Amino acid sequence: MSLGDLRTSIAIVGAGQAAARAVQELRALGHTGTITLIGAEAHRPYERPPLSKAVLQGDGQGYTPVLSESVFAELQMEFIPTTRVTSLHLDEHRLTLSDRRSVHYDRCLLATGGEVRILPALPPGCLHTHYLRTIDDAQALRDRLRAGGSLAVIGGGFLGLEAAMSARQAGMNVTVIESAATLLGRFVPPDLSEWIASSAIARGIDLHLGQALRSAQAMPEGVRLTLQDGSSLDADAVLVAIGLVPQVELARQAGLALDARDGGIAVAANGRSSHPDVFAAGDCASQFRPFLGVSARLESWQNANEQARAAAAGLLDISPPQAAFPWFWTDLGEHNLQMLGLKSTDLNYVHRRLDADTHRGVWLGLRGGIPVHGVALNAGADLRALRTLLERQIPIDHRQFTDPTTKLKAWVQSQLAATAVPQS
Ligand SMILES: Cc1cc2nc3c(=O)[nH]c(=O)nc-3n(C[C@H](O)[C@H](O)[C@H](O)COP(=O)(O)OP(=O)(O)OC[C@H]3O[C@@H](n4cnc5c(N)ncnc54)[C@H](O)[C@@H]3O)c2cc1C
Structure with a gap:
């Protein structure tokens, strides 16, 4: 069987956010081979963001599955819960499980997330x-x-x-x-x-x-x-709550390359690790970020989903989708905070204040007049309107941005038009 074949057998280690999205994407891309999903937890993949919010605020019961029951069934995977993968044998294309069983694979995705520090x-x-x-x-x-x-x-x-x-x-x-x-x-x-x-x-x-x-x-x-x-x-x-340690023990023992700075499994844009048949995605994976100009391990819901999509393409030897601009959100009580890009110490922040009493507004971190980091407090729609400026690194007139009377969408269009290359 040639690798990249849509009938290859794929084993996924970890049954969290990235794993579930990868299964969904593999099937969407036409993969018809077996998919074995092995997870240490007893549950089907579920969303972690509600754990510190709705689950603590509610009665603590119930959780949000990443895939509904019907979608999970349609995707036709073999799901092995409550089982850890204890070793990864690269040469034999084999995983050993905590119950001593072995799973053979053509290609493997490590989606092991992280553990609390x-x-x-x-x-x-x-x-x-x-x-x-x-x-x-x-x-x-x-x-x-x-x-x-x-x-x-x-x-x-x-x-x-x-x-x-x-x-x-x-x-x-x-x-x-x-x-x-x-x-x-x-x-x-x-x-x-x-x-x-x-x-x-x-x-x-x-x-x-x-x-x-x-x-x-x-x-x-x-x-x-x-x-x-x-x-x-x-x-x-x-x-x-002092942070996360990437779960990379299997990768380390197998001799896969880890990022020297953040300890994540080093992967290419298509999720491929230093071994051609092993891929990684989510909190455990470190990847070069074209928008940030550095390799980074990002611990976010969006990153888990996007890296899973890229790795699914990689597992099938299909070109990965273009990398998404990093986005993160959190809810602090009734306040919603969203971010595009990452903060760094050399940025000069300008603030578009939308409400004097509540601090509602949008901040842009500029480097030489170019926005590289955006933050919104209770103003997610405004941040979305700015996304293209950040993605394309368009220099802005920050006085117009901070003026709350400026109509944001029209202004973004004007900034884009001002830097558009004229058609010959
Ligand atoms: C409480 C909480 C709140 C969050 N809130 C937000 C938020 O508001 N916004 C946001 O963007 N992000 C948030 N996140 C982060 C986001 O949920 C994670 O970035 C995302 O879940 C990462 O997905 P993953 O698939 O990489 O890892 P995970 O979802 O952690 O899945 C990894 C799975 O692999 C399993 N595993 C590990 N090793 C093995 C092994 N050897 N064998 C078998 N299974 C194994 C683990 O048990 C785990 O189930 C939050 C996270 C937490 C915990």
Whole structure:
């Protein structure tokens, strides 16, 4: 059987966002061979973004599948849940599973995502300690949320803040401990970072910025945390949300190339790893980003979907679709934050303020007058209107952008027209 044949057998390791989208895309591209999907979790692929939002805010029950039951059945894959792939034998084109079975493949996709970064003082399983990556984690945390109770969140990143807002909504007394001096400072412009901090405080969240944890003690009735400045606080429960470690052990053991900077499995634009028959997608994969000019591992829902589409094409030796401009969203309480591109330290931010009272608006990070990073607070439609300017790196007149009376869509068209190459 020649590789690139639509009848090849494909094994997918991990049954999360990227895996599900890859199966869907493989079938859409005409693949008719067997697809074996092996997942460590007991569940069919489900969406993780609701875990820190709707699942914590609701009754903790139920979750959103990536593929509906009928679509899942139509795609005709062999699904092996509750099973880990323990090794990848490149020369034999074979996977070993935790139940000692073997799965042979022509081509393999690693969609193993990542694992929570562990705080040694409060490892998983420690009394009253929670981490948040899976639906089971979310349900366990939801069970601890009750009005008048207290939750300490270690880590003020997106996930920590989302969970803090959800817990606050459930009536918990919430404390967030963040070692950086600002909230989300690596992702948003300084004035927005300050606004996010003040809106968290206004919501009743007790914020400790620039404070690392010195020690933690789990006791029968709760957890005592001691901070760097010597102060201490008690909470009924603690959520550790200090980031993600890419799940690359199989790749490492098999000798696949990993990115030296971010530790992800190094892949080409079509998802191909350093072995021609092994591909990777999602949180575990590091790829050169044409829009950013660097290799990066992006931990986002959109990236998992887009890399899965590219890898599905790669698995079938079809040219991948053009890379999508990086997009990310989060909901912080009732506020929606969206981003296009990535922040870097050399950007000069301009702000289009749409509402003086609520800070609603759009920011563009400019490099030499060219927008390379866009951020919108409760203004996702405006950010969408700007996407082409960022994708095509069109220099803008920032005074017109910041003027709230400027009609955005018409203005974007005018900026594009001003730089269009005349037809001869
Ligand atoms: C709580 C939470 C909230 C989020 N909110 C947002 C948001 O608002 N916006 C946004 O853009 N992104 C958000 N994300 C990020 C987004 O969900 C992830 O980027 C996305 O799920 C990554 O998909 P993936 O397929 O790479 O990994 P995953 O969805 O994590 O799937 C990987 C799967 O592989 C399995 N696996 C790993 N190793 C093995 C093995 N050896 N054998 C078998 N199975 C294995 C894992 O158990 C897991 O089920 C959020 C993530 C979390 C956890």
